[in-house]
Amino acid sequence: MAPAGSIHVESSTQRVPLGDGVPDYITRVHGRKWPAQLAQLCSESAGKLARGQVEVPGDWNSGDIYLCEGTLAAVEGVVGAVTEGVDTVFRAGGSGRCFVSIRPPGHHCHPCAPSGFCLINNVHVAIQYAAQTHGLTHAVILDFDLHHGDGSQDIAFRLAGLTDDEDAPADGPGIGYFSLHDINSFPTEPGYASAEMIQNASACFMAHGLCVWNVHLQHYETPAEYDALYATKYSVLLAKAREYLQRAKAEAAKAGKPYKAAVFLSAGFDASEHEDAGMQRHGVHLPTAFYAQFTSDAVDLAADLADGRVLSLVEGGYSDAALFTGVFSHLRGLHQLPYDPAWAAPDVVKILEKGCKPTWTIPKYVQQTLAGAAVSGTVSASSTPKGKLQITDANRWAFRAITAGRGLWPQQPATSTSPDSDTSTPLAGRMVLRDRRTPVPKAESPGPGVASPSPVSTPTPRNPMDALTRDMNGLGVHDRRSP
Numbered sequence: 001m002a003p004a005g006s007i008h009v010e011s012s013t014q015r016v017p018l019g020d021g022v023p024d025y026i027t028r029v030h031g032r033k034w035p036a037q038l039a040q041l042c043s044e045s046a047g048k049l050a051r052g053q054v055e056v057p058g059d060w061n062s063g064d065i066y067l068c069e070g071t072l073a074a075v076e077g078v079v080g081a082v083t084e085g086v087d088t089v090f091r092a093g094g095s096g097r098c099f100v101s102i103r104p105p106g107h108h109c110h111p112c113a114p115s116g117f118c119l120i121n122n123v124h125v126a127i128q129y130a131a132q133t134h135g136l137t138h139a140v141i142l143d144f145d146l147h148h149g150d151g152s153q154d155i156a157f158r159l160a161g162l163t164d165d166e167d168a169p170a171d172g173p174g175i176g177y178f179s180l181h182d183i184n185s186f187p188t189e190p191g192y193a194s195a196e197m198i199q200n201a202s203a204c205f206m207a208h209g210l211c212v213w214n215v216h217l218q219h220y221e222t223p224a225e226y227d228a229l230y231a232t233k234y235s236v237l238l239a240k241a242r243e244y245l246q247r248a249k250a251e252a253a254k255a256g257k258p259y260k261a262a263v264f265l266s267a268g269f270d271a272s273e274h275e276d277a278g279m280q281r282h283g284v285h286l287p288t289a290f291y292a293q294f295t296s297d298a299v300d301l302a303a304d305l306a307d308g309r310v311l312s313l314v315e316g317g318y319s320d321a322a323l324f325t326g327v328f329s330h331l332r333g334l335h336q337l338p339y340d341p342a343w344a345a346p347d348v349v350k351i352l353e354k355g356c357k358p359t360w361t362i363p364k365y366v367q368q369t370l371a372g373a374a375v376s377g378t379v380s381a382s383s384t385p386k387g388k389l390q391i392t393d394a395n396r397w398a399f400r401a402i403t404a405g406r407g408l409w410p411q412q413p414a415t416s417t418s419p420d421s422d423t424s425t426p427l428a429g430r431m432v433l434r435d436r437r438t439p440v441p442k443a444e445s446p447g448p449g450v451a452s453p454s455p456v457s458t459p460t461p462r463n464p465m466d467a468l469t470r471d472m473n474g475l476g477v478h479d480r481r482s483p
């Protein structure tokens with residue numbers, strides 16, 4: 001088991017087929033027709049595009065959804081990574097917590113219709129896989145994203161037998177869906193949304209074998225106003241999820257049936273205070289600290305009612321600033337480590353955004369200063385060249401986070417473990433984007449205590465978060481799970 005406070009990083013190379021051989025845990029969510037249609041459309045897309053045709057059917061939103069041959073590899077790779085994440089969460093002796101960094105997202109995808117960049121509903125596939133493979137009996141989906149997970153809610157109705165879909169399986173795990181979102185953003189944007197969409201995104205009930213709870217994001221002006229919103233409105237989702245699992249556990253005990261639950265996070269970061277203005281045009285957002293707070297509370301819920309199992313899957317989030325700050329806040333929450341709001345201050349975010357550029361390297365004077373600090377335990381401002389950025393504790397965290405974040409970049413696998421992978425085509429596998437990246441210049445050798453940024457062509461430390469965690473502890477925060 002990894003030491004407390006460390007994060008083990010793995011790159012998934014698994015692919016799960018959507019065409020021939022599509023597994024039952026996908027067809028339980030989407031039926032047989034949809035995965036096969038998606039696979040066929042992807043395979044036909046190159047020819048259509050070459051002929052100047054639109055590669056998606058006329059009744060799709062062609063402005064949102066694009067297909068190419070690589071799309072199939074991406075989606076099949078996402079399902080592979082999701083199933084590996086489930087296995088990790090259920091592995092005996094592990095932490096029970098796993099964050100799966102994937103694209104495309106899934107929570108808008110309906111049983112047989114794509115929407116909002118989503119082609120397969122990843123979280124529902126994860127739940128069905130967990131039920132089939134690990135005996136999961138109950139799942140709660142906590143969906144925090146700027147947008148309502150209309151597809152996830154729709155599928156929850158279908159799997160509960162509350163639709164007229166006769167092909168829907170009737171023997172799956174119990175599912176509760178809990179969403180925090182903006183009621184004025186997609187798919188309930190004013191002028192676009194139907195009355196049914198608005199009602200769906202506002203529904204709250206626990207009945208007919210299903211629990212659905214929707215909470216709308218609100219404006220706030222001050223930290224105190226936000227704290228009040230969290231305490232009185234946003235945390236209601238966690239209370240209702242707790243109530244749902246408590247009831248399920250009691251009913252299972254009464255009926256002499258097994259109870260084995262897990263908490264699934266549909267983790268979106270597009271409601272972040274640092275998301276682009278276009279996405280934030282309705283003016284409701286969340287402070288970055290929300291992601292640590294809500295995630296830590298979800299971990300508490302899982303500890304009490306799901307043997308600590310938490311699987312987090314990425315949904316929305318589009319600007320580098322929103323994704324970087326949000327994901328790191330989320331990871332702190334997943335570890336139940338304190339989060340310092342100074343780590344998302346505007347000056348720090350500017351540094352983090354630079355760190356997202358593959359060709360940018362940490363300045364030499366910063367490396368030398370941090371190396372000195374690692375030896376002496378203090379940061380000396382006198383070592384900062386005139387006119388250059390002062391290295392404060394928060395900035396120091398940013399440089400450590402950049403080092404760790406680069407360790408999360410996907411790597412080119414040496415060999416594929418998937419029999420369906422075809423490494424002869426540049427579109428196969430999940431590493432196409434890396435191949436297109438400009439090579440990262442070799443960083444100067446850092447001094448002791450400073451991890452080197454990880455050029456994509458060299459092996460990445462398997463635990464790149466260790467340095468970050470140590471540095472955070474050096475800033476005066478501690479893993480509360482530690483003695």
Ligand SMILES: [Zn+2]
Pocket residue numbers: 145146147268270315316317
């Ligand atoms: Zn979103």
